[in-house]
Amino acid sequence: MRIFLVFGFWVDAPPGEESMGMHFNVGRGDRGFCIAAMLAVALTGCGNEPQNRAEGRGEAAGPSSHAPSNRRVLPIEAYMLSDDERGLLQRAKASITRTCMKSLGIDYSPPPAKSSPRLNLTDRRYGLVDTAAARDNGYHLPNTQQKFSSAGKNPLTDEQDLALWGGNKHDGKAAEKEPRINGVQVPKGGCMGAAERGLSGGTEIYGEGDLAVEISKESFNRSRSDSRVREAIPKWSLCMKKSGYPYTDPLTSGEDVMGKNEPSRQEKAVAVVDAECNNRTELAEKWFAVECEIQKGLIAKNRKSLDRLRKLKETEIASSRKELSKS
Known part of the structure; x- marks a missing residue:
């Protein structure tokens, strides 16, 4: 159950393999957590940011598990959603979706978003660094004592599915050319599609910032191969060896002593x-310094696309705040 947040998602993936198009270095055990990359920052450099800065007005930062008071912030995070921004978008989409479904004569409440341990993008990206968290949790993720919702408990009826997705959730084709429910036309892509367009102000959706995630993936993989990192790891390994632990990789160390739960x-x-x-x-x-350098180069090569991505993100965040201010 050794898990590292490398590109913005916790996923099920064995060591050295790729999942969802993103490479992870993780160990054995059950996984299934998914959180996006954290706090947006200025592109001008790499630095530290105070712990748990809440996004938006009155957004609670939530519990942290001994996260360092100042965390390392990667340049690419300016183009990715923070945990709080993600929650903001989810609540706004749920609000629009609920109103849309009601207009079709359907009483619908979106299931609660899945909760997850609150960790930042760089918390375990380069191995363990937080001694307080290690003392409490070992190599495990912090126990947030939160339950995960199950989407399968209340499956949608055919009518709800049509209203929610416009009939194109599964096969990519609408059930009708212009599907109607209770005499009202279903929006393109259903109420979910309407919610996304409503927040973006058009047809282009920010989504999860795929380009930013890919850059995060590439920069990490390249940093692992950088001579400066390959020279630094043996020094860590020698320190571990002196304490009786013959580990050679900071991203797989401790797997032999981990309990399942x-x-x-x-x-x-x-x-x-x-x-x-x-x-x-x-x-x-x-x-971190090496990866920052690599990321700056990748960002410079993709500046135009990333600037467009950031504008989309900012538009959706502003729209989300406006939507939620109505209630």
């Missing part, structure tokens, strides 16, 4: 040493 005393002890060695050798700091 709860961290053992041994796991916590190893994780603390791991974080201490990472900080002592400045592995994460050096790795």
Whole structure:
């Protein structure tokens, strides 16, 4: 159950393989968490940002699990959704969708969004660095004591499915050329499509910022192969070896001591040493600097597309705030 947030999503993926088009270095066990990359920042450089800055008016930041008071911020995060921004968009879409469904004569409430441990994009990207979290959780994700909703408990009726997706959820084709429910025409793409267009102000949707995620993927993979990172990792490894732990990869260390559900005393002890060695050798700091340099180059090559992406994101966030201010 060794999990690292590398490109913005927690997924099921074995070590060294790719899932959903994104490479992860993770260990054994059950996974299924999905959170996007965090807090938007200025493109001008790499730096630190105060912990848990809430996005938007009155947005609670929520619990953190001993996250460092200042976290490393990657340039590409300016084009990605923060956890709070994602929640803002979800609530706004739910509001528009609910109103749209009501106009079709259907009483519908979107299922609650799945909760997830609150970790930032760089929290475990370069191995463990937070000794307090390691002392509490070992290599496990923090236990937020939150339940996950199950979409399969209340399957949609055919009419709800048509209203929600316009009949094109499964086969990409509308059930009718101009489907109607209770005499009212269903919007293109259903009420979900209407919600997305309503927030974007047009036909182009921000979505999850695929280009930004791909750049995050490429920069991380390239940074792992960089000579400066390959020179830094053995120093961390030597520190671990001196404490009796012969690990060679900070992204797979500790897998041999991990329990499936709860961290053992041994796991916590190893994780603390791991974080201490990472900080002592400045592995994460050096790795972060290398990846920042790589990302700046990739961003410069994709400036036009990324600027358009950021504008789409900003438009949807502004529209979301406006939508939610109505209620």
